[in-house]
Amino acid sequence: MAVIARVVPDVTGVDKVFDYLVADAMVHEIHVGDRVRIPLHRRNVAGWVVAIGDSSSQFSDVDESRLLHVIKVLGRGPSLEIVQLAQWACHMWAGRLRAFFVASSPSTLVATLPGSRYTQPSSRKKFDADVQVVAAVGLKHTSVLRRGPASGPRALVLSAAQEGPTLVVIPTINRARLMAASLREHGLSVAVMPQDWAIAAGGVDVVIGARSAIWASVPSLHSIIVIDEHDDALQEERSPSWHARDIAVHRAEQLGIACLLVSPVPSLRALHHTSGVVLKVGTEVEKSQWPEIRIVDRRLDERWASSLLSSELIEQLRDHQRRIVCVLNVKGRAKLLACGNCRELVRCDICDAAMSMLGLGELCCPRCAHKRPAVCMGCGSGKLAVIKAGVSRLREELAAAAGRRVEDVVEVAASTAGKSDVEIDQTKMLFVGTEAALHRVRDVDTVVFLDIDQEISAPRYRASEISLTLVIHAARLVARSGSQGLVLVQTFLANHALLRGLASHDLGEFTSDEMSRRKLMSLPPFGALAQLSGKGVDTVADNLRSNVLLQVSATAQDSVLVKAQSWNDLADGLAASLTTSTTSKAVRIKTQVDPPRA
Helix, strand or coil: CCEEEEEEECCCCCCCCEEEEECHHHHHHCCCCCEEEEEECCEEEEEEEEEEEECCCCCCCCCHHHCCECCEEEECCCCHHHHHHHHHHHHHCCCCHHHHHHHHCCCCCCCCCCCCCCCCHHHCCCCCCCHHHHHHHHHCCEEEEECCCCCCCHHHHHHHHCCCCEEEECCCHHHHHHHHHHHHHCCCCEEECCCCHHHHHHCCCEEEECHHHHHCCCCCCCEEEEECCCCHHHECCCCCCCEHHHHHHHHHHHHCCEEEEEECCCCHHHHHHCCCCEEECCHHHHHHCCCEEEEEEHHHCCCCCCCCCCHHHHHHHCCCCCCEEEECCCCCCCCCEEECCCCCECECCCCCCECEEEECCEEECCCCCCEEECCCCCCCCCCEEECCCCHHHHHHHHHHHHCCCHHHEEEECHHHCCCCHHHCCCCCCEEEECCCHHHHCCCCCEEEECCCHHHHCCCCCCHHHHHHHHHHHHHHHHHCCCCCCEEEEEECCCCCHHHHHHHHCCCHHHHHHHHHHHHHHCCCCCCEEEEEEEECHHHHHHHHHCCCCEEECCCECCEEEEEECCHHHHHHHHHHHHHHHCCCCCCEEEEEECCCCC
């Protein structure tokens, strides 16, 4: 009887599992998840063990006489639990198994794991536990917690950690490191992923990191917390496009432990996971956790089509004691039309997106392809005007309105995308740029969204949620201000449910409307969606159309959208079609399941 190891090679483009013999001397030192050295195509490469068995039972159909031997064990890798989680995710996100092993492995070889570093409750500082967190951890299922932007998550983590080892996923690594330092001050042992992979695998009170931390091997895991689960940073940008929130929910279900999804504005996907049940604090406490959000109705401004500077904005600009960031996302956004009579934006009566002019007096929606005559739905006028952002003179206008020199207005745009915060002049008091400014400017008193309609009306089904995420970034930024932080939102859509909800700190109406719209159109979370693009996409689309459980769009810009009633139907359909189609070298497909910008 021979022992056989099934190995995934660490080779780009190779997505097969190969069988190898394990020498008798190596049998007791090799485990599932370990990194090993194997021969492959006349060269030696690294790989991961995904299964181990003997030739008489588990691998009785394998001809061991044709197998090569594992050369050596290189080091420790993901645990058996993570290997199984990766195999599930590989199917659900139509990705290569190697990508998930790379995310879940240490960056350097780890020969042995250190001993556990759990601390005793008596050695920790006392704190006021969050009773909702303690109760949610005890229930051992998925819960949604709503906390305002000014509320720090430290108390939540401490409360969960007192019940047992906790895994925390947070959108950025900088926030993870700050949180780790704070937890250590309270006497907890903490491992920050990915650099502390071995320490986490050995056993600590809290393991924390950005989205890839969800793949950490954590022994005796008791609960998982996802901070700001609504944030797009928790979704992998490359293919496979897995989301840390969804991995966390499935991992917790498999282990039978609690998963806490924390956000100031829970996403529709999170609410769907919990049937809309949200754990929240009292109304007055929650209001205190939000800065002032002021909605400026630009329809009331006489310069509505020619300037982005409202009276409220000019008032803020002339207060030289306030540090101000003006945000304008203009690249790749919708071109807005407005009624020349009543000044209402021209929007689709089906899905609410901004409509564009086709010519011959006809409007078309780029989101759902609905067409209608070029008239205003509000007043019936046929006089429509294009709203121009006027970015060419924006910096000069801001400087003039603020009574400053142009050099005192710092532009944070795509040209500074690769620069760190240190290279942006933080001594200035006025900044203008894309949403990148929200991440690169510190100690802000006022954030102004010069034209939020460009985001809300963009031709994407998640446009409103993405807009909400931007406002939350701004709210958290100004919440630390000592001068009454303010978020100023300029819009032609002052009656939009999202903006009304932000002003009143009650997004119930917006959530209900958006849920109804998604359900009607069978869009996530009430359906499954994937985007396929690349060379040979038409061939793959033809194969997918033969599956009665899938709906496939027409090809647009070398990509297609695939929709199904459930994520399992979508995963099964993609797996069958891609396996058949991608055997040809003429087909090179990129697959994004649950694409964030579709």
